[in-house]
Amino acid sequence: MNAKSENVVWQTTRVEHLHRQKLLGQKAVALWFTGLSGSGKSTIAVELESRLMAAGRASYLLDGDNLRHGINADLDFSEAARKENIRRLAYLSALIVDSGLFCLVSAISPFRGDRDQARTLMPKRFVEVFVNTPLEICEQRDPKGLYQKARR
8 A cells, every 4th residue: 555645635526426326326335245265256246237237227246356367466365465455346346336336246355344444435335245155065166276275
């Protein structure tokens, strides 16, 4: 993170969240899917995005792994980097929700404090969804081979 500078100021605009909400005819929220690797977070988010589109609702899906191919490509998997990964996801999702779109976030996000930080960015517009899949099922799926690596 960069140190704050006195030369950086918040640029206000004339268009606010409520204007975008009215234009799109929807009350945007962030749906934050969290759970173990292989729990089905992304699968559920992808299906929901498809159903929202079919219902005429505008949304965008932020997948934690997908962002690691671009905006978060500079991050490793240390605790500090994981926290930064979630911080960036939270700020991006807040911008997307502010634009009037539903934002579906799929990220392991194991630290409550990180999810709480995201929640504070979007008061009354953040819904946490814990995908409570048993560890045994996640290990059977093991799409990234993480459980197998951990066992070794």
